[in-house]
Amino acid sequence: RLGVNGRRGKPASLADLPAHCNFGSMAGASSAAGENKQLLAEDDGGSGTGRASPGRRLQRLGVALIVALAATAAWALFCGRPEWRLRPAAAPLRGGAGFPQGKAEKHKWARVHILLMGMDRISHGNIWKAFFESAPKESYTFLVHCKEAEKCQASLDSQGLSPFAQVVPIVYNEWCKDLVSPMLQLLKHALAATRSEDFPIDKFAFVSTEHLPVKPLRFMRADLGAFPDESDFCVHDTSWWLPLKKDDSTRAVVCLQWSILSRKDAETLLRKLPAPRSDRPLQVAKVEGHAWEDFDTFHCIDEGAIFMTIYGLAHVPAEPGESAVLSFPGFGELVYPKCGKQGRCRHFGTEGIQGGVSYIANTCNEPMSKDALSLQQISDSSIVTPATHCGAKAECEYIWIIQSLGPQGMGFLRNSTYLFARKFSPFAFLPDYASIVFA
Numbered sequence: 001r002l003g004v005n006g007r008r009g010k011p012a013s014l015a016d017l018p019a020h021c022n023f024g025s026m027a028g029a030s031s032a033a034g035e036n037k038q039l040l041a042e043d044d045g046g047s048g049t050g051r052a053s054p055g056r057r058l059q060r061l062g063v064a065l066i067v068a069l070a071a072t073a074a075w076a077l078f079c080g081r082p083e084w085r086l087r088p089a090a091a092p093l094r095g096g097a098g099f100p101q102g103k104a105e106k107h108k109w110a111r112v113h114i115l116l117m118g119m120d121r122i123s124h125g126n127i128w129k130a131f132f133e134s135a136p137k138e139s140y141t142f143l144v145h146c147k148e149a150e151k152c153q154a155s156l157d158s159q160g161l162s163p164f165a166q167v168v169p170i171v172y173n174e175w176c177k178d179l180v181s182p183m184l185q186l187l188k189h190a191l192a193a194t195r196s197e198d199f200p201i202d203k204f205a206f207v208s209t210e211h212l213p214v215k216p217l218r219f220m221r222a223d224l225g226a227f228p229d230e231s232d233f234c235v236h237d238t239s240w241w242l243p244l245k246k247d248d249s250t251r252a253v254v255c256l257q258w259s260i261l262s263r264k265d266a267e268t269l270l271r272k273l274p275a276p277r278s279d280r281p282l283q284v285a286k287v288e289g290h291a292w293e294d295f296d297t298f299h300c301i302d303e304g305a306i307f308m309t310i311y312g313l314a315h316v317p318a319e320p321g322e323s324a325v326l327s328f329p330g331f332g333e334l335v336y337p338k339c340g341k342q343g344r345c346r347h348f349g350t351e352g353i354q355g356g357v358s359y360i361a362n363t364c365n366e367p368m369s370k371d372a373l374s375l376q377q378i379s380d381s382s383i384v385t386p387a388t389h390c391g392a393k394a395e396c397e398y399i400w401i402i403q404s405l406g407p408q409g410m411g412f413l414r415n416s417t418y419l420f421a422r423k424f425s426p427f428a429f430l431p432d433y434a435s436i437v438f439a
Contacts, residue, residue, distance in 0.1 A: 110201040110225035111194065112217065113141045115186035117179065118209035120151035123426040125159025127212055130434035132164040135217045138199070143168055143189055145182040171276040176300035179257065180284070181276035183302065187266050188275075201228040202263040205346075210423040211258070212430075214348065214413040216438045223419070224260065231331065232260040233307055234345035237364065238337045241314060242295040242304055249318040250288075252295050253311075253334070257302040258347040258420070265310050265330070272309050288313050340364030348372075348418040350400045371416060372400055380406025404429035410436045 122128065122144065132142060142165040146152035149167050156162050168189045171181045183206060190204060203224040213220070234256040241251040261269070272285055284292040284305045290313070292305060311328040316336045326334050334342055350372040376383045382403040401423045405413075410430070413421050414437045424430075 108201060108225040108228060109139070109221045110203045110228070111139055111141075111199040112220055112224065113143065113190040113194075113202065113204045115183070115190060115204055115206050116142070116144045116209065116211075117173075117182050117186070117206070118144065118146045118152060120146060120148040121155040121209065121426070122152060122159065122161060122165075123209050124212060124424065124428070124430065124433075125155070125161050127430065127433050129159065129161055129164065130438055131213050131217055134438075139221060140217060141190055141193060142166070143186050145170070145173070145186050147173060169278075171278050172281050174281065176302075178281035179300070179302040180273070180305055181282045183257075183306070184270060184273060184276045184282070187261075187270055191263075191266060191270070196263060201225050202266075204261040204263075204266050205420070206258050206260070207347075207420055208258070208422060209426070211347070211420045212422075212424050212433075213419065214416065214421045214437055215419050220419050229262050229264060230344075231262045231265045231310070232344040232346045233331070234258070234341055234347065234368075235307075235334060235343035236303075237340055238316075238335075239339075240299065241316075242297055242299060244290060244294055245296055246294075249316050250290070251314045251316055252287075252292075252304040252308045253314050253328075254299050254303050255307050255343065256345070256347060256349070257300070257306070258349070258422070259306060260346050260419075268310055269306065273305075285309065340366030341368055345417075346419045348413065348416065348421040349423060375409060375412055376400075378406075378409045378412060380404075381409030381412075399423055401425055402428055405433070407432070407436055413437070 116122070128142075132140065142161075144152055144156070144165055144167045146167065147170070149170050153162075153167050156165050156167070166189075168185055171185045172178055173182045186206075187204060194202065196202065201224070215223075236254045236256070240254045242254060244250045274283060274285070276282060282301075284301065287308050292301060295304070297304075311331050314326050314334070314336065316326070317324050324336050326336055328334065332343075345368055348368065348371065350369055372383075375381060383400050384403060385398045385400050402421070403425050405428070410433060
């Protein structure tokens with residue numbers, strides 16, 4: 001219907017399509033089809049009769065039919081399947097009260113710094129390569145910190161990722177004990193390699209080798225650029241927040257470590273924390289007179305130290321059952337108490353203790369857990385939930401691992417509010433991932 005459709009009526013208007021389906025090739029196809037109709041009517045093949053010669057008419061008709069078929073196929077592929085459609089600049093997941101604290105600014109593009117932490121390899125390099133290769137070089141940086149840097153560099157080289165990525169020097173890193181040091185090392189090198197004068201908006205996204213992007217880079221740049229001064233933290237259930245050992249009403253807010261920082265907050269973090277070293281773990285600076293060791297620290301340091309260093313501590317009601325809306329200048333407001341995640345969750349990835357994801361989804365009405373259950377029910381996707389860490393009280397943390405995704409599962413993540421997803425198995429079967437998710 002976007003090309004020549006003979007006696008079936010006029011072509012459908014491009015204005016009636018969703019905004020993300022108005023790409024130039026469709027408009028060009030429609031325009032070309034219209035020109036072919038005009039040529040069929042006006043070209044008489046030089047006979048002077050006002051009618052085209054049979055050969056010329058067949059030639060023009062053949063071209064028009066090819067254009068119409070191509071346009072129809074493109075529409076069916078990209079606009080006819082709802083699970084493959086890309087929402088135009090979906091708003092970030094926001095929880096608590098008072099979000100967003102700033103007005104979205106349209107038509108601003110962020111430079112995105114992908115800061116990846118890993119062990120000895122980069123998984124799914126072909127997908128990362130497709131993510132970067134169509135983007136202007138000045139619109140991103142891709143920095144990698146690995147426990148075994150030489151092996152990571154070899155992994156980048158073998159997958160053709162070297163032109164896009166840089167491995168930074170190793171600093172102290174140990175799971176749970178100190179992953180803040182590699183985060184600071186990545187931030188330091190990203191800030192040193194770029195100047196704020198060169199680009200008006202910078203965003204720094206932490207990911208792991210188990211992450212993959214679920215949006216095209218161009219979409220991320222526009223979406224993050226709409227909130228130039230805000231950082232994105234996905235805040236855990238308030239029952240996870242860390243109380244002071246001597247004062248239960250003062251707590252460290254606990255978040256997923258996979259945050260996205262504004263340039264201002266990245267600079268604040270580097271200014272307030274000591275420089276990372278290769279020979280010893282980081283000593284987190286005191287916040288409001290309290291050291292990290294003063295808290296009942298049953299969570300990893302990277303889950304609490306980043307947020308509290310930038311925004312401070314949470315001062316919650318002392319009386320049980322009393323609620324409050326807590327303000328964090330520069331970030332926004334968080335509700336206490338709150339069942340389930342709040343804040344701005346840009347990374348899809350679910351874990352659970354006490355009955356797992358279904359418990360959180362049903363009890364807390366948490367969107368991310370509900371999304372995880374929905375993804376698990378898609379027939380062309382395979383997700384497993386092994387227990388990855390077990391505590392002293394026999395409570396285990398169940399992490400969802402994606403083993404395979406088909407077109408419907410990929411489309412579900414592409415059409416979500418998330419920018420990244422984890423955990424992908426390094427051997428995950430993801431056929432045509434780039435052509436579906438980054439199209």
